[in-house]
Structure formats: structure tokens, C-alpha cells
Amino acid sequence: MEGNYTGQFNNWMADVAPIHNYSDGSGIPIYVVRGNHEDGPNQTVAPLLSAYLATAAAGMPANGPRGEERLTYSFTHKGAKFVANDNYIAHNGLKETVNQSWVVGQLTQDTRPFTFVYGHSPAYAVVNDDEEDNYALDAHPPQRDLFWNSLAENNVSAYFCGHAHLYARGESQGVQQIVSGNAVAHAIAFDPANVDPALVLESPKSAIAKKDQRIGYLVITVHESTGTFDGVEKQLNPVTRAWETGDTFTLTAW
Numbered sequence: 001m002e003g004n005y006t007g008q009f010n011n012w013m014a015d016v017a018p019i020h021n022y023s024d025g026s027g028i029p030i031y032v033v034r035g036n037h038e039d040g041p042n043q044t045v046a047p048l049l050s051a052y053l054a055t056a057a058a059g060m061p062a063n064g065p066r067g068e069e070r071l072t073y074s075f076t077h078k079g080a081k082f083v084a085n086d087n088y089i090a091h092n093g094l095k096e097t098v099n100q101s102w103v104v105g106q107l108t109q110d111t112r113p114f115t116f117v118y119g120h121s122p123a124y125a126v127v128n129d130d131e132e133d134n135y136a137l138d139a140h141p142p143q144r145d146l147f148w149n150s151l152a153e154n155n156v157s158a159y160f161c162g163h164a165h166l167y168a169r170g171e172s173q174g175v176q177q178i179v180s181g182n183a184v185a186h187a188i189a190f191d192p193a194n195v196d197p198a199l200v201l202e203s204p205k206s207a208i209a210k211k212d213q214r215i216g217y218l219v220i221t222v223h224e225s226t227g228t229f230d231g232v233e234k235q236l237n238p239v240t241r242a243w244e245t246g247d248t249f250t251l252t253a254w
Contacts, residue, residue, distance in 0.1 A: 005051035013056060031084060032056050035120040036135040039088035065102040072099055074106050079224045081112040085119035096121060096139045098147050107154035114222055114253050118160040123148050124196035126168040126179050127188060136163055151175045155254030166190050167216055167233055169247060170199035180218045187213035203247040227253050
């Protein structure tokens with residue numbers, strides 16, 4: 001029901017129970033960040049945000065900057081640090097940005113051999129502007145560049161994001177941007193010609209029509225003993241309903 005945001009988030013929480021049970025905290029932890037649909041139309045931002053914070057984001061770390069608790073945050077696990085950014089709190093009057101001073105603080109404090117940063121929006125476009133609806137970090141290039149430079153200068157291993165409903169992986173200044181947005185939402189076509197030239201495209205290398213896009217997910221495995229991490233993308237074959245391997249890669253942490 002439109003407007004019943006708490007009910008909608010509760011439905012999602014029930015659906016992911018086989019992965020993480022929100023009722024008793026069992027299973028694999030899920031760390032969420034808002035997308036543009038959770039930001040909502042202007043007249044419903046307050047109830048939508050309140051519902052999100054009371055449900056899906058209720059258990060998120062509250063160590064973010066003031067006013068962004070449980071929206072922007074960080075956490076660690078063994079030799080890895082994860083920095084999550086909300087892109088829809090306005091910073092200096094601009095949405096589709098990050099809290100840059102907080103990000104730098106996180107990247108220079110409690111450092112680990114592996115640092116992964118994530119948010120909803122790509123930093124570098126992988127589709128044309130009309131398909132992204134200008135909800136991505138590249139809507140503000142100067143702020144985006146400050147953000148990306150800080151990732152490169154502080155040895156971040158990868159930046160994960162979604163928003164574009166497809167899978168695309170590329171590199172800029174030695175940092176991977178991995179768009180893993182093909183988890184059921186309506187597919188869009190991919191054309192390498194639409195990828196920002198600042199990003200060195202690594203996968204896929206050729207165009208994919210909308211009808212040929214596949215639902216998928218990405219699994220990252222960190223190998224602390226070798227200083228490397230592997231990525232395996234899984235794609236659902238729409239005919240056989242079997243999960244097949246798509247992109248694979250092994251990268252060295254800085």
C-alpha cells in the first residue's frame with residue numbers, strides 16, 4: 001500500500017529472513033544504505049525516513065556524523081573496514097554527495113589491510129544521464145572528485161554501489177568501482193560508450209540489450225594471508241533457472 005512505509009520495510013525484512021532474521025538477529029548480518037527511492041518525494045521524506053530508521057536501519061551502527069546516525073556509518077571485521085555513505089543527506093546544500101570530512105576521518109583512523117567503501121550511487125556514470133535520473137555522485141563532479149581522490153589516497157580496495165540496474169566493474173586511480181545493481185529491479189541496457197571515460201571498464205566489455213540483462217549478485221572473499229580479494233558474480237539463467245558464473249576477478253589490496 002502506497003504510503004505504508006513501515007509495512008513495506010517490514011515486508012522486505014521478512015523476505016530476507018533466510019539470510020538474516022531481523023527478529024532474533026541470527027544469520028548473516030545485513031548492512032543497508034538508502035537508495036533514491038528511500039529518499040522519497042518531498043512531501044513524504046519525513047515519514048519515509050522515520051519508517052526506514054525504525055525498521056531496516058534500526059540495527060545499523062550509530063557512529064556516523066551528527067544527523068546521519070544509522071544512515072552513514074562504519075564497521076570492522078577482522079582485517080577489513082567498511083565505510084557506508086548515505087547519499088541523500090544534503091552536504092553544503094547538495095544531495096548526491098558524501099560527508100567528505102567524515103569519510104576522510106574514517107579512512108585515516110583504525111585502518112585495516114582491506115578497506116571497502118559503499119553507497120547507493122556510482123561515482124562514475126555507467127549508463128546515460130536519463131537512465132540514472134541524475135541521482136548519482138557524478139551530478140556534482142567537484143565533490144565527486146574530492147571523494148574519489150580520498151579513496152585513492154587512502155588505499156581503498158573498492159567502492160561498491162548500485163542505482164544503475166545492471167552489473168558493471170571498472171577502475172579509476174587504482175580503485176575499483178563495482179556497480180552491482182542487478183538484483184531483480186527492472187533491467188536497463190548497457191553500452192560501453194556510456195561509461196565515463198575516467199573509468200577503465202573491465203566488465204562487461206560489450207553492449208548488453210535490456211532483454212538480455214540477467215538478475216545477479218556478487219560475492220567477495222577476502223584472503224588476509226595473501227593480501228588479495230576475489231570477486232565472483234553470479235547470474236540467473238532465465239531458461240534453466242540455474243545460477244551461472246559471470247565476471248570473476250582477483251585483486252591485491254594496497
